[in-house]
Amino acid sequence: MMLLKVAWKNIWRNKVRSFVVITALALGLWAGVFAGAFVKGMMQSKVKALVHTEISHMQIHEPGFRDEYQGTYVIENNDAVIQSLQQDERVEAVSERLISMGMLQSARKTSALRLVGVNPELEKKVSNLHEMLVEGSYFESKVKRPIVLSQKTAEEYDIKMGSKVVFTMQDIHGDMKSAVYKVVGIYKTSNNMYDKMTAFVPFELIQKMYDLDQGSHEIAVWLGDHENAEPVAADYSEKFKELEVLPWLDLSLGLRMMTSAIDIYLYVIVGIILAALLFVVLNTMLMAVLERTREIGMLMAIGMDKARVFRMIMYETIFMSMVGVPIGLFISWLSVTVFGQTGIDLSAAEYENLGYASIIYPRMDFQSYVVVAIMVLVMACVASLYPAIKALRLKPVEAIRKV
């Protein structure tokens, strides 16, 4: 107990130095946590945007469709699949889509575009794109040939609400078909690349252009619990062996890697910061030991064994960490909570061009706070090992002579 008391009092001998270490520990921890939370928030917003807006929880296609986007890859037993999904309690909503890669033409520009035919009411249940309209509505007008396209596309093609555009595509017989559409809605997501490439029309219009009577290219599924995506996908793969059934993790390149690597990013960032912090603590504790050479020598002379000397130095470091870590955790929690609500606006950095949201909401779970706090404590103990060993090597007779 007395040893703990001595160690505690020792850290307040040189208040400025202890303050520097405590501040370094607190700021280091905050920097690590906040940087990790930022990356985590960025990744999560990307994943969330992908899942909620673009891909939903699960998709079903004819094998090969996602490689070639050819109109002929129509899901033949479409109705049977949809019926099966609708009877599944794990499934909340199903929406079929017809997709065509074609050319969109305005007075200003002609370029490639992916036109997605959707049933608006069903689509609203598997995607939140209808909530991202900046102008117009999501197929609520009585226009005969409506199209909803992105703000980015509108800018590039120099088109406005009510403008007419021509979409040209190949039908399932290989013949070219063109149709005029009138812009009824303009949307904007956090992914510029998606926005530039994607526009929507009612399902039956594109069905007619394809000259199809039935079937779809893509069945998007929204589940009650996104965690169920893999088992549900596995079940439907088994049930409809001729189809490609993919959970959300496998629907976008790098998504699986990104979600599994979020925590690794966090710990790598914290690790790098802690490595720098280690030298701050080591340097300070070494100074503290060297300054007290004579005193430590005296303690050993009067009978304090090496284990106690070692423990005393370790306690001092742990005490400083125990002051710095809660402060750092509190600042981290506060800043993550505040910025988690308000977001950090990075629109100037044009992250949207890379598919990331322009406003990042830092996120951090309780477990990560605990892991980071333990990492800091372990680092502080490792940093104090050398000073403690240095103290053990002191010879009392020589140490006492030092002035």
Next chain:
Amino acid sequence: MEVIKTKNLTKTYDDGAVPVHAVNDVSLSIAEGEFTAVVGPSGSGKTTLLNIIGGLDRPTSGSVQVDGQELRSLNENQLIKFRLDNIGFVFQAYNLIPVLTAKENTEFIMLLQGVNEKKRHERVMQLLEEVGIQEQANKRPGEMSGGQQQRVAVARALASQPKFVLADEPTANLDSKSADNLLDLMLKLNKEENVTFIFSTHDQRVIDRARRVITLVDGAISSDITK
């Protein structure tokens, strides 16, 4: 009864071009209850001799026995434990723990010995009263005079109930009055409680009070006078 016995004790420093015999063939015995001063000019080997007797330094050759225990046979950890239980130290620069009060400094050594709290408290209060600083019990070293600090050092040295107390130039940093008071205190403890004191000193006041004076010249005993 002999507390300390050295035989042909030698300590040679071989770091420079010429070996230096800090302690040269010293054989002596010190009995329980002695009040002994080891004197001599600077560099005569007083402190080295006390360090060896106190188990802080090892001799190059010869033997040193404390209460029948040959110190050369003890390893470093055993020596630390031996010092804790058998030897009290009073240093020239007091060497108290600056963050602890007088009471805590005195108590610290008993804590290392594992003495229970009740006994520690009783012994500390008794010692602080004996050395006359019970009123300073809750003051830290920085709040006390040099003389008061050295009294705490004496109390600390006695706290472990050692076989003897080694005092290395205990009066060197004190003014005359404080030095006289401290020496009177040590003499009183020696007489009343039979505490064995061994000093290394230049101080004539210590020499005057000592009942035995061992003079070292170039590491060897040149005279050993019991008054």
